Amino acid sequence: MKTKKLLALLLAGAMSASLLAGCGSDSSADTTSGDDAANPSDTAAADSDLAQIEDAGKLKIGYTVYEPMNYTDEQTGEFTGFDTEFAQAVCEKLGVEPEFIEIVWDTKQVSLESGEVDCLWNGMTITEDLKQNISVSDPYVQNTQVVVTKTENKDTYADYANLVGKTVAVEAGSAAQSVAEEDENLSQSNLVTVSKQTDALLEVKSGTADAAIFDQTMAENMIGEGTDFADLTICGVFHEEQYGIGFRKGSDLCDKVNEIMATLNEDGTLQSLAEKYGLSLAE
Template sequence: MSGVSFLKKYLKLVSLFFLAVIFLTGCTNVKQKAATVDKWDEIEKKKKVTIGLDDSFVPMGFREKNGQLVGFDIDLARAVFNKYGIDVDFQTIDWSMKETELRNGTIDLIWNGYTINDERKKTVAFSQPYLKNQQVLVTKTSSKIDEPKQMKGKTLGIQSGSSGYEAFESQPKILKDYIKTNIQYDTFNNAFLDLNAGRIQGLLIDSVYADYYIAHQKNPKMYRVISTGFQSEDFAVGMRKGDVTLQKKIDMALSELARNGKLNQISKKWFGTSQNIPMKNLEKNK
């Protein structure tokens, strides 16, 4: 190959490389810009908002045997947007990729037992809290495990990308330092299957899920729900930081639903109580 031919090929490759860099940089800038845009006018015009969820998270948002999507968050989201004449499109997503889906514009909201924490606040804007939750350890009664320390040398199940996993990692003295290993699951349903089969000896899980799941089993007494010591959590709606109007609209609707009793009604339907709803905080926000 002559020196001239080599130089031409080299310059062509360099040009292609820089074009690729410019294209990727442009795409990144578009996504970053999209995350700062207030999209309420667009949502109101389309009369549709897209919510991302894990459709196996009972009782927040899950599919019944007939495929129908139901749950506390399903009812609440529809009640909120019914106030504005906007339809809700629920989209099943990989829960570990929820913030990426939100940032890319695939979804407008994360609304499925989504916990507020400092790490998420860096990239996500939150509505006011509408539900209290805590992380609990579920074991089989037959295992004789009744406190986190007794998980020493055993295998723990946990959902990947969940607030429980984040707490587990950030506060290792509560549970992580005791266990032998952990197995991450996409859904709690699969984790319960492994717990029942003895492949894991404990499951770190949201109390709202644990209570509902166990109450609907043929023999609820076969499970033990153990307090862990992790701080209680607040569930809220997650959105892009640019969606200031959407945030205000959701907050206003949540407060109205608290004042008119609709939120209390939805809570009693799914939990049999309204004790986990921060009613006073919601009612005073207008």
Template structure:
């Protein structure tokens, strides 16, 4: 190789190195910018925007009876539907309900696709690290549902059996975090996007047990033609608190919801909603 050609090659290598460095810098700048935007979104109080547009967007799993689900006609109904509308009616705000993948609920909230997670959403320490919660408005518990024909009358009878759980649910988190109640017995788990799908497999014998919210199980089984064929087992999981989830920055929104819940409890609206969906004032 000639001296001149060698110099030329060396210049090309230097230019290439500089170009790659510039591209890397731009990428890091853009990434930092996106991260900064997301961080600002999660620390911003969005109530002024909500009040201005007079709309708030609630994310939900629209198959979670009786909290939020669709009737055969396609109409969205449920306990949380009534409660959310009643709270925001106090402020002249319309509620838009957005169906989401439940396993992606926190991501949807962080990205600003929704303003609230209001759908039988359990408050727990893991979620409180990234989500702000309203006051508790309803109690729940994780229970084991089986078919009586399977002969499973206690958690230990799930030894070697297959259990159904919902992806991203508090039930799945409890199953993993507290193995002494059920996990130590179960041989296999199947994750479902909805409890409706899980019940189909339970009824067909493809799974032998289903870990599920008691509010869902009570309502679903009550409305089945063969309700007596199911067994509901309380197996030790502690009670849970249902609350509304929102971004950390939404301090005003949180105050408005908490105040609204108190007003509804005082004026009797909450008792009426409880009676409608649970047959009692809870």
């Protein structure tokens, strides 16, 4: 009996030692795995927009149809424009391919924050509100907002007081909407928001709106003799503004693009594009 009890005790001790050794082995493996997951270099890469687009080999660019910034040439069928060629030149220096993704401008920040696009590159007016919510590049083009109406009403609506109570079309979420809401007279008009700037012109052309607030760069290319809006004209000009490129807040991609933009300014690339598309570079 004593021998049996002794053997039983020895076996129990051996099993306990084996279990403890097993537990120690599992704990060691878990610690190693945890260290790998918390690798600082991996975390830094995950936080870097620049590293992510370099890894992906492409830059996703959010835009809307806006001539002469991003549009399809009716004669050649080619997608082109100042911003299109500008973005292509930057992507070439980044060593990635541009992917142009059409978005709804009113929800542009949602598209940016969700990762649907990496940047907003579409004649975006720089405002203090934007700079509080996203990172914005250095300015690169000068622009103004203008009032567009039918040629027959040009003299009447040159005085904005005559637009009080009238219907004025603006693109939702645009600089045009902001200046209209801030203007003493236009803020008292019946502001109608549309999804695209071109829709604002259609409203005026059809007579459902008396006027539209529009980017001058686009208006000069889209209205007047020889266009689909031959009966429309500019009757007033607002304050000057500048265009910038939008990135996620704190994005390292913004600094890199600014660096490349400076190079393209110095070598004359941007000036050539400005002359090609009839624009003025920001000073």
